[in-house]
């Protein structure tokens with residue numbers, strides 16, 4: 001096991017790589033732990049959860065909602081939970097986003113930690129402290145930035161991860177490569193999904209590398225005034241597609257990155273659109289979908305990065321170098 005402590009403005013997070021889930025009973029008082037997980041993870045890894053109080057949710061993005069929040073809060077009340085408890089979100093991004101949000105609002109804040117179980121959660125969603133829920137089709141409209149006390153990486157969870165979820169994780173990995181790490185882009189070009197599914201050490205190294213990229217960005221700009229916006233590469237159009245078409249986050253972001261690359265080509269002379277689409281395809285990700293332009297523009301007009309008729313759009317100057325540029329929504333619309 002390898003651990004490091006990462007400092008943020010108002011908190012610090014202990015990150016444990018190569019850890020075992022059972023580490024949680026060493027880190028916290030076992031009686032005070034309340035696990036939040038979804039049915040898929042709970043059923044596949046039941047033996048891990050036996051010893052703890054748990055709140056089990058229906059899986060899926062549709063449940064990252066206010067109704068789920070109400071349900072969890074009622075269960076916490078029934079468990080007589082208070083600030084002496086610790087909520088541990090064990091799951092993908094849906095679970096860690098909800099857990100972080102509940103822990104931030106219940107009794108104005110109680111301790112919480114994450115055990116990410118999807119690749120996407122490990123490299124992205126569990127890292128950086130953003131949490132929240134969706135309101136209808138508006139993704140992550142409500143939420144906080146609040147750091148977990150611990151993020152515990154147990155690779156064993158990945159053994160049960162469905163193929164599609166591997167692909168989703170690679171969408172965020174490719175995103176990190178695009179905005180910050182040209183060498184990682186080249187490494188990903190050399191390998192493929194199967195390679196990482198079978199090479200434990202290479203996978204662990206890749207996950208750590210991505211966690212570090214994200215942490216560095218978050219530490220420099222925790223509350224998203226500038227640099228952190230880069231992490232939204234592919235997400236403006238991606239988010240609009242995600243909830244309109246009920247496709248998964250990573251798949252939607254892959255399509256969003258393809259649009260953003262084309263907009264970058266026209267606006268900042270980006271030259272690697274084809275390389276990016278090939279790489280996405282190599283990791284099983286889609287690069288296009290038939291969309292209803294009006295509906296997509298309607299969602300983009302509610303995006304948190306919008307300011308009047310312009311939107312802070314993340315473009316690529318080259319691979320490994322993302323930039324933030326205000327673009328008229330009309331300009332974005334031309335490419336849809």
Ligand SMILES: NC(=O)c1ccc[n+]([C@@H]2O[C@H](COP(=O)([O-])OP(=O)(O)OC[C@H]3O[C@@H](n4cnc5c(N)ncnc54)[C@H](O)[C@@H]3O)[C@@H](O)[C@H]2O)c1
Nearest residue numbers: 040059092093094095117118120124125130157160161249
């Ligand atoms: N907070 C952030 O910074 C941030 C960043 C990126 C994404 N997100 C959010 O994360 C969410 C997407 O995350 P996700 O893709 O992990 O979604 P998810 O939590 O829905 O998990 C995807 C699916 O995998 C299943 N699953 C999870 N772990 C498994 C395992 N080990 N074995 C088998 N099945 C498993 C889940 O039950 C679910 O069906 C979105 O809501 C997105 O907005 C948040």
Ligand SMILES: [Zn+2]
Nearest residue numbers: 172235249253
């Ligand atoms: Zn994302």
